[in-house]
Amino acid sequence: MTARTAILLNALALYGLAAVLLMGFGFQVMRRELPCPLCLLQRVAFVALAVGPILNIRFGPRPRHYAMSLLAAVVGFGIALRQVMLHIMPGDPGYGTAIFGLHYYSWAAIIFAAAIALIAIVMLFERQFEIMIAAQRPPAFAVAAVWLMIVITAANAAATFLECGLDVCPDNPVRYEMLQGGR
Secondary structure: OOHHHHHHHHHHHHHHHHHHHHHHHHHHHHOOOOOOHHHHHHHHHHHHHHHHHHHHHHHOOOHHHHHHHHHHHHHHHHHHHHHHHHOOOOOOOOOOOEEOOEEHHHHHHHHHHHHHHHHHHHHOOHHHHOOOOOOOOOOHHHHHHHHHHHHHHHHHHHHHHHHHOOOOOOOOOOOOHHHOOOO
16 A cells, blocks of 8 residues: 555545544534533544544545554544443433434444544555655545544534533533523
8 A cells, every 4th residue: 555545545544434423513514413411522532533644635544644543543442332321221312313224323333443443554654654745635534634633623622611611511411501691
């Protein structure tokens, strides 16, 4: 796998992460399902997972960029697994709407586990780490993926601020604290 191919794969990974974050954000806005603190931490982990691909697109593929994403995926998996364990008892309805029978945090655990495996597989292809010519610019497709992640991250940060303000987020949020005049 060449560095160019790796950059395209990293861009595809960013589009996938953007889709995951947009879906969570969509449920928040359209279904008025505010994310709990663990849900917010999972979103942070998805954003952290995107840092490696962003760096790979900007500076070329490097093992340390993949390592950063790998660490984010491990942390995100732990957070998602914690929330799965909170709702594992029979009869527990879970938190939020189920998507194809699984809640967002269950899907997050699956996605983080898949990311761990995929990052490990992609790191096996050493040819991608050869030095790229400095004049090579990433394709527009990849640059657009980076900007999409930046916009989605900013939107999620703004929504989280509206939900929690500068205080600790409530365990079971039912309203946007900043739009209701605070607690």
